[in-house]
Amino acid sequence: xxxEEKRGRGRGKNNDREERDEFVDKLVAINRVAKxxxxxxxxGFAALVVVGDQKGRVGFGKGKAREVPEAIRKATQEAKRNLxxxxxxxxxxxxxxxxxxxxxxKVVLRAAPPGTGIIAGGPMRAxxxxxxxxxxxxxxxxxxxxxxxxxxxxxxxxxxxxxxSIASKRGKKVSEILVRRQSETTAPAVSEGA
Numbered sequence: 001x002x003x004e005e006k007r008g009r010g011r012g013k014n015n016d017r018e019e020r021d022e023f024v025d026k027l028v029a030i031n032r033v034a035k036x037x038x039x040x041x042x043x044g045f046a047a048l049v050v051v052g053d054q055k056g057r058v059g060f061g062k063g064k065a066r067e068v069p070e071a072i073r074k075a076t077q078e079a080k081r082n083l084x085x086x087x088x089x090x091x092x093x094x095x096x097x098x099x100x101x102x103x104x105x106k107v108v109l110r111a112a113p114p115g116t117g118i119i120a121g122g123p124m125r126a127x128x129x130x131x132x133x134x135x136x137x138x139x140x141x142x143x144x145x146x147x148x149x150x151x152x153x154x155x156x157x158x159x160x161x162x163x164x165s166i167a168s169k170r171g172k173k174v175s176e177i178l179v180r181r182q183s184e185t186t187a188p189a190v191s192e193g194a
Contacts, residue, residue, distance in 0.1 A: 025051045025076050026126040028060075030068060030148040042066075048146055049075035050123075051083070052130025055091075058157070059083035060127070060150050084154065087162035090135040095163065100156025105148030106141040108158050123149040131157070 029048040032040045045068050052058035059082040063074025089095045094111040101107070105126065112135040118128045120138035123146040128136055140149055167174045 001079050005029075023051050023053055023080065024130050025049055025079065026130055027072060028123045028126050028150060030071070044075070045071040047071040048073040048123075048150065050126045050130050050150065051076060051079035052127075052132065056088050056128065056132060057083045057085050058127055058131040058154070060154060061160035062147070084158060086131060086157045086160050087165070088131075088133065089162075091132065093136055094133065095160055098156040098159050100152045100159070101142070102151035102155055103145075103148045104143035105152035106143075107149065107152045107156055108139045108141065109153070110137040111135075112137050121149075122146065124153050127153050127157075187190060 022072050027047060028050055031046040033044050033046060035044065035109065041150065044064060044066055046062060046064045047068070048060065048062050049072060050058065050060045061075045061078025061080070061082060063071045063078060065071040065074060069115075087095060087187070092114065094109060096111060098109045099107070100109070111167075112119070114135055116135040116137065116174045118125055118133065118136055120128055120136065121140055124138045124140065138153070140152075142152070142157065143149065163174050163177045170177075182183075
């Protein structure tokens with residue numbers, strides 16, 4: 001009988017767990033900082049977390065606290081507040097190549113054929129895994145600072161547009177734009193000497 005009462009009390013927690021399971025979060029970086037005071041050193045922690053639903057939404061956040069778990073919790077909350085939606089082609093890759101930058105961080109993202117996988121370094125890989133991208137090639141050209149890399153990658157993802165949005169802006173059909181894309185990829189390369 002005592003077990004049944006416990007189940008009854010915990011019903012609200014299941015709904016909270018389902019909401020938490022909707023998002024996948026990845027810890028990208030954790031930084032320990034020390035403040036020197038009269039009695040010694042006060043240590044604090046800064047965490048960088050990426051959150052996504054693996055269906056086209058992703059966000060990042062940073063949190064600072066005296067303990068690591070509290071810093072991660074704050075960063076996760078901020079990341080959930082700053083989600084962006086990114087259109088994906090076939091739910092697995094980007095629609096087109098993109099370039100992003102933030103400060104000294106520069107990244108290049110390229111759409112990839114099926115089976116390529118995620119070819120990207122640390123912080124960028126975390127973003128693509130939480131976003132739900134399965135095939136992408138990415139390269140960081142500037143700063144290796146994880147904060148700058150994450151912000152530059154999000155900047156590049158914000159510039160992603162789908163054929164549907166382009167078609168509506170131009171007053172055309174989606175099929176006209178997609179036919180154009182296929183003809184560009186299948187067209188033979190013209191040599192410079194000809």
